[in-house]
Amino acid sequence: MTLYGYWRSSSTWRVRIGLALKGLDYTNEPVNLLHSAQLGDEHRARNPMGQVPALADGDVVLTQSLPILEYLEERYPQVPLLPGSYAQRAKIRAMAEVVNSGIQPLQNLAVLKHLDTHSVDRGDWSRHWIDTGLRALESMATGSGPFLVTDGPTLAEACLIPQLYNARRFKMDVAAYPRLAVCEAACLALPAFQQSHPDQQPDAVV
Ligand SMILES: N[C@@H](CCC(=O)N[C@@H](CS)C(=O)NCC(=O)O)C(=O)O
Structure with a gap:
């Protein structure tokens, strides 16, 4: 998996936490918000909102941190992010x-x-x-x-x-x-x- 994000982005950190709790390996691809890289064509092709994060799992490119975390939860159920009743x-x-x-x-x-x-x-x-x-x-x-x-x-x-x-x-x-x-x-x-x-x-x- 490849995580397109920014170190200080809270939404990106949410996804890093989910990946880490589940013990999943990924490559980090920084998108520099201070240089407005999130608004460039390359990143908008991943996330039309011009925001981070985006997560690529093979050919699938996911956006929006909570749906990304729900995807991880369903695809990699070890260490549940949604436990309990x-x-x-x-x-x-x-x-x-x-x-x-x-x-x-x-x-x-x-x-x-x-x-x-x-x-x-x-x-x-x-x-x-x-x-x-x-x-x-x-x-x-x-x-x-x-x-x-x-x-x-x-x-x-x-x-x-x-x-x-x-x-x-x-x-x-x-x-x-x-x-x-x-x-x-x-x-x-x-x-x-x-x-x-x-x-x-x-x-x-x-
Ligand atoms: N609902 C989105 C929010 C994403 C978002 O707002 N990301 C911020 C960083 S935490 C961003 O990319 N901001 C760039 C901008 O506003 O130009 C998610 O959860 O992924």
């Missing part, structure tokens, strides 16, 4: 969706660039939407241990942990969400989250 799996998906549709699209690069043309402060805007979503997740986190829903990391953590990393880039205090901070510490102690961390990627600039 029907109700738990619905909860995992709901928490992933808070990040995927309730936070990240409101503060992705294209939106922030457009805000610049309306004299809106990128930081204030982004912190507002990140805080709204993280508060919701804090109250939804009902797992008995450190994880959000079940006794290990799932699709929900694959979305949450990159979003918390992103929150820090906007100078937010993650300790303001104590349940989420505990979950983050538990995840970051795991090799799958460590090896998939943005700072560990070959295209990282740290």
Whole structure:
């Protein structure tokens, strides 16, 4: 498999977490967002939205991080990203969706660039939407241990942990969400989250 992504992209990190949890090998092909490589013809042929990530599995090219993770779940069921009962799996998906549709699209690069043309402060805007979503997740986190829903990391953590990393880039205090901070510490102690961390990627600039 080949993952087309960017080291600091939260959506790309979601997919790296899924691949790492399932122990799947892949080649990393950086798409430099700062050079607008995501908007070039070569990458748009993979993802017409002009966004990362895209994942090629043989001849199949997949886009959108959550459908990519659902594909991995069905194709490579080892180490499930959607474990537990029907109700738990619905909860995992709901928490992933808070990040995927309730936070990240409101503060992705294209939106922030457009805000610049309306004299809106990128930081204030982004912190507002990140805080709204993280508060919701804090109250939804009902797992008995450190994880959000079940006794290990799932699709929900694959979305949450990159979003918390992103929150820090906007100078937010993650300790303001104590349940989420505990979950983050538990995840970051795991090799799958460590090896998939943005700072560990070959295209990282740290
Ligand atoms: N819903 C998409 C979101 C993808 C997305 O917004 N990716 C960002 C990086 S995290 C991106 O490529 N931004 C480039 C841009 O906005 O120009 C997914 O989950 O894959």
